[in-house]
Amino acid sequence: MPGDRLTLQDRQQIAAGLREELTYAAIGRRIGRPTSTVTREVMRNGGPRGYHAEAANRAGARHGHQRRTAAPTPSPGRTDPGGRDPRLVDEVEAQSMELMIRAGLPQMMARVLSALFTTDSGSLTSAELVRRLHVSPASISKAIGYLENQALVKRERDPHSRAERYAIDDDVAFQSIVAGARNQTRVAEACRIAARKLGTTTPAGARLENTSQFLLHVIDDLVRSAEHWHEVYPTHPRKTSESDD
Template sequence: MTAEDRRRIAEGLAAGLTYAEIARRLGRSRSTITREIARNGGPHGYRAARAQHATSWRARRRKRAPHADVSHPIDNRDVRTAREFEEQFVSMMIETGMAPMTARVFAALFISEAGSLTSAELVQHLHVSPATISHAIKWLTQREMVTRQREARRMRYFVDVDVWYHTWATSARAMTIWADTTRHGAGIFGTDTPTGDRLHTTSQFFELLGHDMGQAAEHWRQALSMRRQR
């Protein structure tokens, strides 16, 4: 696949075309287009220049080690270092409130080369059952941290490049719900009562926090959009 092909794939995705339509326009099979997008960031994270660079890099690695697994570093020391960082990444997420297995699944996806893995690859990597993977993925997709897409008879999961925008925006919406509910409670009890005053103060806190979080998320979205246009 050429750099021009990849540019047209990126344009097709941006225009909302289906994989089948993109394949027809390029004179390629749908399975070829599906594999190309899946290996290079998924439907929301695919970038032509990045895909071209990644493909060239994988080709160079195959020449150096024809039987190596391109999803992981070749050198044993690099494998060990990557594993150590993955464990550190998992520990950080657990410490900040994520369930252990959910953290392991997310870390495996996030650190993978393409930011995507199939259910079978996750099972093999984490040595757990498909049901365990499915449970963790359900939690992650509900919070827009992971997207999924069926490829023939298997399911592939993606960490979108906008993952932190989505999760932060979700948190900001949660702050709004807290603010609205506690404000309503303050009106019921009256701000001249201890309960009402406590609820009123709480609503002010979450209203300010939600506003600031919303602004921060929008600032990041604009910054990311500008970076993509370069």
Template sequence: MPGGRLSQEDRRLIAAGLAGGLGYADIARQLHRPTSTVSREVTRNGGPGRYRADLAQAATAVRSRRRAPRPKRTENPCGADEHGRSEVLLAEFSSQFAALFAQTGMPKMASAVLARLYAADSGSLTAAELVAHLRVSPATVSAAVGHLEEQSLIRRDRDPGSRRDRYFIDESAWYRATLVSAQANERLAAKARDGADALGSATPAGLRLLGMSEYLERVGLDMVRSAERWRAQLAN
């Protein structure tokens, strides 16, 4: 209804209208919505040339979860947290999530720390809390968080009211990590170009290095553009 939230079907009709060359006013009339609703929806989700119904729906869901009020603290059975989840459940999920991170090439303990931070409602833990949860030494945690900080997947801040460090993960973590990865690709591409010049760009090795350089440059650009687009959508 006019003034209500757009549905997934509404977004499909908007995308179809844009693809068909319709203006905002024409699309709005089809949806029985104000023109401003359509223009605002398209602008915040990439503009007329980049609007996609599925991505717009996903971005809206993320924004809705981010704005959702924190549930009130309630009484729960012994051994469960305020949401009724047991420590066993959290540990099992964290272990499975960590295994998937490790399969991407991330070090095992860095994977365990990152998974545990994702499982924490606050998105943050102190080094002492990580030591207790993961049952490892402080030195092991220190090495793991050092790796994650290098990848920009977590950030460090001082725990309020104490001198302890607290480690945080937020919605921008994968945006920052994507930029770090793109920068690494750029350095590899530059070194591959240097290698082609040194070995001879017309030689088999030189041609191979030039192909590697071109691929990494283009993929890196695509990564940055995609990350910037998603960051803009989530910021709206």
């Protein structure tokens, strides 16, 4: 096994594993490679939905040729700004993205959101996201627009430059639940109005009325629970004061 270089057969096994919806760890075990190797391979070549073994193999061959012909430049080991191994960060980011996609989030939106989640600052500019994800600015803009509508990200002005930053709040889960509750309340109200128009004694009207009441009760319970746990688990860690020592 020549270093970390993947063969076409390895890549075909990766593609097969993705079709079977295996995790990166499971695919890595199947081909005898570290999870981080599989993660980088998939992320460099279209993500879990756009990965193609033959195209990835051609890109890998070009990349290997460029490495051999480029002049060597000694440099210290690359580390994440937080002092973490960047391979570990990549792995966590990829696993987060996988889970978001399986939960129904479109691929590009999941990639942007997982990148923000795994960044200590919780914010990145469009240029930073383009470099990190190897996609076009238009793709980033479309993803941000979608995530804004879901109350998952917000726009901020960088105080040190004129660039716009895209940020994720520490309480993003709470904000998302509240935004989802608002949308579901509109659905419940629409069902109630439709039930009145059709007549609540008819089968269709009764179905719509029951759906409306069900949604309203569930939404009320969900929001109350979210507000309670939002108070119990504050989004910003409590700072240790000198009096705590």
